[in-house]
Amino acid sequence: MVTHITEEIPRSVWYGWGDPARARPLGAGALGYLRNTLGLSGVEPNNPPVDFSAVRVGASQIDDETLAELRVISGAVHVSTEDSERILHSGGKSTPDLMRLRAGDALAAPDAVVFPGDAGEIREILALCVRRGIAVVTFGGGTSVVGGVDPVRAGFAGVVTLDMRRMDKLLHIDPVSRTATLEAGMRGPGIEAALQAHGFTLGHFPQSHQEATLGGYVATRSAGQASTGYGRPENLVKSVRLETPVGPFELGSSAPGSAAGPKLLDVVVGSEGILGVITSATLKISPVPAHKSYGAWSFPSFEAGARAMRRLEQDGVRGDMPHVCRLSDTDETAATFKLGGWKTGLLSRYLRLRGQRTPALALFVWEGDAHETKARKRRSARIMRRAGGRPLGPMPATAWEHGRFSAPYLRDELLTRGVYVETLETAATWSDLGKTHAAVRSSILEALEEGGGSGYVQTHISHVYPDGASLYYTFLGGLEQDGLAQNARVKGAASRAIVAAGATITHHHAVGSEHSPYLGAEIGELGIKVLRGIKDTLDPSGIMNPGKLIPAATEEQA
């Protein structure tokens, strides 16, 4: 059975995530648990977003001549200076973005939104923006949680956002070599629908799958929920077409392997729109799996579970690794069991009887033909049993898959209920995983409780590699008066803990403006200098997505 997860949904609501009609409101049990855990007096929905009509957006600063030229390039119908469109493009989906919008602040909105139809139009728009000193933000699904698509005006005559939604075609498919060339504006479900018609899948399912675009996948060096099986887009992408302010640039090669100098493709993968606009990319594709098999295991501790993950990856039969591989820490497991209804309640009691009082829950999806996945699952079971695991059947994994794209909706409801919630992620080697997990966790908890209330942190591994794993933190606290300051305090503390642990500042959320101050610690001053040099070559006037990736402070030092 292969679940249909590639549903096209409407574009996100202006103040939050996705289509509110798809949100699953918290039940009374969950609300009670939340109130108790966070020590709140109430969790009533008293903080809704302002009415759309009350959003402050300011007048578009674009001059008539520029506007006229944009209309000539892309057609008048594809150029908007309407407030509604500008508000929708005034940011991504970071917690600060939402906090500002919910409070009615869209003052950073771009001056115009253009919906280009092809690479030629983008080339002309960039040339125009260079001449006029206008900054350009490329906007795919707009799901950045790190400020990656926030318009930054400083020093520019204005900001134009390019919404890529019209560039949504499958350009070419090579079923023999198993590659596909896709336009950058295709959203996840569109990519899957186009490829699945030919029997293929990209295999990239980030939590933003239903909204995010191919261009964003590549520009952010993202990872998806099945990247343990399919590989991250950085490993799947073969070539990219980029429009830069100095002209079109094709990177990568059709060759499956090459020693022709540095792999410059990797300069554009992860460049977050600061070098140019990705217009299309060629990626490796895989056959749609005939079968998916689900499994869940419980371990006596997070450490035991992590050891099992490592053994599975390192000692399992080559190729046996599940496509999806997740391990919750004991906090996250407790919450899952608490909030999962009577079925998980039974699981919890079952485990307690067997000595697992604070279990860590692992979820797996194996993909392939039915015979193979069965054999893999059986061999994996041996490793998990040896690591102290107990099998729980498929239910927790199918339940996870069923709700895999719904978690971000909760943030909107929680903010409305006066609860602060945020997520962040890192990755570390197996050797450093335990201490990184603990250090970042306690830094978040401390920072949450600095505000006076109780905090709550839960963590999971969602990506497993031969040399280590990712760590994904979700944390909650009572929403303080100044939510932006609260968020900055907690994220700052976590980021400093990550840097101190020698882990990466981001495993898959990308850098944007939020992680930019920490990039220097990760890639060094010379790394920043190299990045800046590459930007100077391709975007000499600096119009492309200013304020992202390259830290501003370092720019002064240069």
Add this chain to the structure above:
Amino acid sequence: MVTHITEEIPRSVWYGWGDPARARPLGAGALGYLRNTLGLSGVEPNNPPVDFSAVRVGASQIDDETLAELRVISGAVHVSTEDSERILHSGGKSTPDLMRLRAGDALAAPDAVVFPGDAGEIREILALCVRRGIAVVTFGGGTSVVGGVDPVRAGFAGVVTLDMRRMDKLLHIDPVSRTATLEAGMRGPGIEAALQAHGFTLGHFPQSHQEATLGGYVATRSAGQASTGYGRPENLVKSVRLETPVGPFELGSSAPGSAAGPKLLDVVVGSEGILGVITSATLKISPVPAHKSYGAWSFPSFEAGARAMRRLEQDGVRGDMPHVCRLSDTDETAATFKLGGWKTGLLSRYLRLRGQRTPALALFVWEGDAHETKARKRRSARIMRRAGGRPLGPMPATAWEHGRFSAPYLRDELLTRGVYVETLETAATWSDLGKTHAAVRSSILEALEEGGGSGYVQTHISHVYPDGASLYYTFLGGLEQDGLAQNARVKGAASRAIVAAGATITHHHAVGSEHSPYLGAEIGELGIKVLRGIKDTLDPSGIMNPGKLIPAATEEQA
């Protein structure tokens, strides 16, 4: 049974490949076959290299002050201006390098050879060379076949070559995360000996394995004979320490996955010494396989064999792919059968009886535990049989492994016998493989025969990917009066055919000076500009390995 292939051998002889004592001279049968195939009147050994004492090297141009400073930095015993040392560092092992040396021309030799002991010394040497306007060539195993370590003097006060042999230590091993940090000057056998003491292998076995160094593996984006199984070093390397003229630069991260901006590590992997000196690198390592299993199959044509390779990679059970996977075209197979003695003669007759008159021979090595490799081999056999393959037993594959590092020795004997031989390689998608194979093959044959004699070309696939495969050409002809011109003519024709086919100019030999004129066609003028920009950032005075990678012609256009 795991063959011991990691034998330390003496450093290469000055005029050719490796240790001449290890060369296996051609037998009478092979010589006759060669004479007939190439239509030569004789293949007597009438063209030996000149006597070492007759090599023209010119006086070292290094001034006393610089020499004194180098001696202070590295110790007098580690700085040489001896002719013998300079001759040994006057080039790599490209065919033009050998042709020049055999004729007694070492006039391009560096002015001094320094053997630095650590990164700190290299930092001081680079600072000195910047001040004095001296070019710096980093020399690992010196096995470049594309002019990658040839000293280029133009515009500089002199050339100093840094021979990395003293930096040959395993610095750190993390058996839990399965990574190792190795100094750049470790040669292949040294790496394997150090890792195998801990139960691990790097799994990188290029034909230059016995001589080449870790720094070279990384700097050239190389691939090895088992890279289909272990991955290319570009996929294994996690981080690199580089000494640049503007200071030390650490690239990469301990994190197993990251979205922290572009992967700048890939700017250094493949940079061929033009940005700085790689001093150490951290790479992923694998357990030494408990078992190796060998197999050979014969296919009715190269196309049928290639289809089987593709099916194996694309349709085989995940993880089943052999670690080594090679397919000879019908020409190479014919030569193998002809020259392989009575055993291959029998195989040849057996296949003819079964309708395979012009077979294509495939060789495989499966690695893993005995039970697993057996199962993989059995499943692979099904795919090969369906593709028209016939099993030939393990012998051809074990014979290949036994002689896997010996082929380059033949070039020395052939040149002495008046036979021109050269190799080159590319890679293409499965869709384009057939036409690329044919187009490059016929361009080589035509160019060989332009000189009047008969030419011979054979090809094999040595690396298999989901989206395509490599193509490796070996070609021979009578050595013309001007061997350098002959080589330039044939390589030029092949390179132009590769470019026209849209394949890569090099799959694993790297760019050096030989492929540099074709790099622009592959990465575009903007790609060259980006490379030059990165070099300007890290090596503003351009002292690092000048004349390599970045094409000179394009530099004028900039």
